Amino acid sequence: MAVVVIILVVLGVSARETEFSLTTLFQAGNAEAVTRFVRGLWPPETNVKFLRTIFGLMVETIEISLVGTALAVLVAFPLSLLAVRQRGEEFSRERLGTARWVLRWSLYYLARAFLNLFRGIPELVWALIFVTAVGLGPLPGVLALAVHSTGILGKLYAEMFESVDQRLVEMVRSTGATEMQVLFFARLPLSLPVFLSYTLFRWECNMRAATVLGFVGAGGIGTQLMISMKLFRYNEVMTLILAILILIALVDILGQFLRTRVLDAPGKCLR
Amino acid sequence: MAVVVIILVVLGVSARETEFSLTTLFQAGNAEAVTRFVRGLWPPETNVKFLRTIFGLMVETIEISLVGTALAVLVAFPLSLLAVRQRGEEFSRERLGTARWVLRWSLYYLARAFLNLFRGIPELVWALIFVTAVGLGPLPGVLALAVHSTGILGKLYAEMFESVDQRLVEMVRSTGATEMQVLFFARLPLSLPVFLSYTLFRWECNMRAATVLGFVGAGGIGTQLMISMKLFRYNEVMTLILAILILIALVDILGQFLRTRVLDAPGKCLR
Amino acid sequence: SGQAQETKLRVGLIPNQSPDKVKAQYEPFRKYLSEKLNMPVELFVAVDYTAVVEAMASGKLDVAYFGGLTYVQAKQRAEIYPSVTEIDRYSHTTKYHSLIIAPANSPVETVADLKGKTFAFGDINSTSGSLYPRIMLDRAGIKVPEDLKQVIYTGGHDATALAVQNQTVDAGGVEDRIFYTLVEQGVIDPDKVKIIARSDPIEGYPWVVRVGLDKDLVERITQAFLDMDDPELLKLMRAEGYARVSDADYLYIEEEAQRLGLLRK
Amino acid sequence: MIAVEARNLTKIYPGGVYGLRDVNLKIEEGEMVGILGPSGAGKTTLFRLINGALHPTSGRLKILGRTMSEISLNALRELRRKLAVIYQQHNVVPSLPVVYNVLMGSGGSLSLAQTVRLFFYLRKEEREEVFAVLRELGIEDKMYSRADELSGGQQQRVAVARAIISKPQLVLADEPIASVDPGTAIKVMETLRRLNSERGTTILVSLHQIDFALRYCSRLLVFSHGRLIYDGDPGGIRAIDLYQEDFDHVRCKGIGAQQSAETKI
């Protein structure tokens, strides 16, 4: 109860401070202004040359985001194992002894601190670091995306693996499985749908990532969108938004397809 | 198998196209360049005036992100219910009849399309739309964050709720529960740890959101960071990164606290 | 010098106007330079200065095209010096100007009227879009940001001009050459925007090289610029020709930037 | 009225596995029917069909006068409120306290606001109702514990409590005494019998312990490989037959040769 009250008070103060007001939003005339703005986006730019450029940018975007995401998954996956809070009395202090217990938790906090660092250092700063190392181009962009995404995926994976039905974890552990095996036999199969959901979503985010890529001269569709927007070329913006929506819809459909298979596949699915 | 091969090929091509190379990354001299860069960040700016500014910015950041996230959760939560793919033969085509079945799935795809739209239209474009409606300041920033986050949370909530143990969903449905009640009696309690994890993470993201806020003149710590970075005031950048890391660590600790309570609270927790 | 012989010249560009498709647009320039120097030239186009400066500072770029302000900022990060700058097509000198513009129907007539108004700068690091407008505001007694209602960084001159034309902001600072080009192109309607101030002449954008680069090669690069006479290429480069510049030419910018807080002392 | 009526009911699971094959049966309201059959015979499948969680592959199924395949989703929910299922496995939401796990039994008739209210505040009569039912089953001390802190048999009794609290017309109990000791099993079966005799609730209960089936049920159904192979008085079945590896031979003496022996209690 107290928690709810605190939340409401903090929210109230914040709302006032940010001048939040729905009346402002729904004032007469606003609808008109917005309509005018949105109408300005129409029609999308359909100049063949521009469309061809966009197609190239889409391919580039997919490539960069794919490599960045794949790298992140590869690193985040093992790292997340350290960042999982081990539940179960095997890991209790009385059981492990203080020294080992402290070691275990130090590792845990260390892993989480690293993940926080990866996320907390802004992508642009990562980009700068990688530029000093490898120069301009798509590579520093890919690496910046990868490091940042590692921080995100590592944390989310860890919390997802941690939330898995503990009774099944106990069951697998009872066979003498190592934690890595618990991951493969229980945590991953049990959270596969959410795992896919997260991972594909991160891929989608990396597709939309605009700022970093333009920053290091990597290109991609998001960069072009920011440029077109800054130049008030709203018809181009419209086309680019459509292109992004297509990419997002494709990832969404791929996700649904995979998740349906994982969740509902009748029998013999993994044979 | 085929899937694995396809993924590897696509990844390979993408890696080549993005000039991905670990040798470039680990070339001699790079470490030195990076060290030089990182050393340039030290020491953090500790000028009292700057620290005071930063403190103000932190408060502002928390407020904006809190309101934006809260709005997003409020809208995303019911919306996600429509975007959940209903499993269970109650919803099969034979059972519902083609007309109702088509209606059900239309709603589903409509909900997902809306969520895709919310995410797919870049935050900056949302910001522009809200600026035309309510003028510059924190409000359009909050609204842009809220709409974008709604698209993200709605999708992730839906996929999380969908992944819940279907046998328990069936159990709750067997009492004659409506889908809303299934949400409260099964989907939410079963996915509460992941729900918290997602939601707090989104809050964190909105804290880090820099571009939009600066764009509409809303301020916040991210905006200041971009400015300091562009002016090569790396010591300020360092201080700002530290401030962000503190915020992230706080959210992380809050998340761990809540999740521990939800996952492991012995007895009588919800009384 | 001291660094090994370069096998490839890496050139960084920050598009100071429409940055899209810049790489393709600059292709003739790349070819020209490559032929003149008899070595491969690679172009990198980023939308922001920061990464380009850092790339130069760590020896990952050899030559870059900076604004005056960026150059003096970059000098603090990287060991670099300017070699040439372009001769402007409008002023026929190496100098150009910055303008403060406002919507035509606005009551604002002088810079001093801008107190308490919303003002748009381009990129914060832009010489003509940020530093010189600040100098003009400063001379009119307006402190940035205290005396303004709101400060917006649009990220580019085109964006600033359009923001003013759309009346999103009360005024903005732009580079004159870009403004006139926009008018020529019909992007900006001269009836909707008025110029309320014009800055002192600004020293042109320098082509900068890093100290580590072979002196011989730098001389050949400089010569390549000075020798440029193909009208098509010059048009592309928005120049009439090129002239040598030195660090001293940017002293004023450096001092003013320091005074106005855009550069650390 | 007829509580359950199946005509040529067949269920083939998506993978192609037969759950039920061509089952015909009719259960009057007020009966207490035991369902026997080896593991994998289709008992759970039958319950899920009656509950509407599965859709028949072919054949007709009428529950309390409604044809399951024709009913709308809302009418199905309405119908389900008159039914109560005791699941064999996964019968509690682990992270919810027992009290909510029981209350959801009657939750189908609550409005959304009331449902949300439950999690913040429980009315006195709600508490008392749950407490009384839990007491009858001997687990009242666990009322506010998380369901996953209960032992296997205690969880099963929570499911029984959930079924009782909704005052159903038809109870489907899937092995409700599988993991409780004989003493508790008697308690559970007595509770079901009381429901049957006092309120006239129709009860379908699947069991593996033949002694309980013989003692409590007035009619037995025996399934094997998805087929209904015996339907009749408990007296027609010799306990020893059910210990055999395959139930199929029961058929010979089973359906069509229904004996009218008195139910032994």
Add this chain to the structure above:
Amino acid sequence: MIAVEARNLTKIYPGGVYGLRDVNLKIEEGEMVGILGPSGAGKTTLFRLINGALHPTSGRLKILGRTMSEISLNALRELRRKLAVIYQQHNVVPSLPVVYNVLMGSGGSLSLAQTVRLFFYLRKEEREEVFAVLRELGIEDKMYSRADELSGGQQQRVAVARAIISKPQLVLADEPIASVDPGTAIKVMETLRRLNSERGTTILVSLHQIDFALRYCSRLLVFSHGRLIYDGDPGGIRAIDLYQEDFDHVRCKGIGAQQSAETKI
């Protein structure tokens, strides 16, 4: 050697609930011990303590010569590979095919690479081994089905298969026949007995069906409210006592008054 030795073993769960109170017992290798007790008596708690999933609140527990509270985590894993647990509930990973659910029984001894390999490719001998065990339990046709597509009794047999495949020294079977029909129950119990007699495997099996306990076990332990109230020959217990609401009165005839009646099979 002594398989299980408990001295004043007490387990209090975090919420303050007693799982076990002050239990003393000693089980020699090669015994087949039945564990009885009403729901919530502490049977599962005992198994979880023996397996190391729980840490005793007080008292000592020695398994196969190792003291559980002193053993390192790696040694615990090593020990667990000699143990096999058949869980009462939640005994299969629902989305994994049966074959993996069984294989993980011997998975503890695989390297990481081998574990990953399993999901891409199963060796012929691995397939055959799993198939043989599943056949013995009558579910070989489900080998490649997802575990959640199996009926309750079939899932329980998967857990039995997992325990058998690792050729353990000590089997902890928690109500392995709770949800299977008598025919299948015999099959499962025979499998356990064969393990016991052929390989000398020590077997602890908790049961609710007294007839099975009497038939298969050479020694019975009876728990009630966390206390061990009877430890001795099956002959010392009258089945009818176990049907009473509370086991506590068994105590009078139980511990300390161990009769030496022959095991009835």
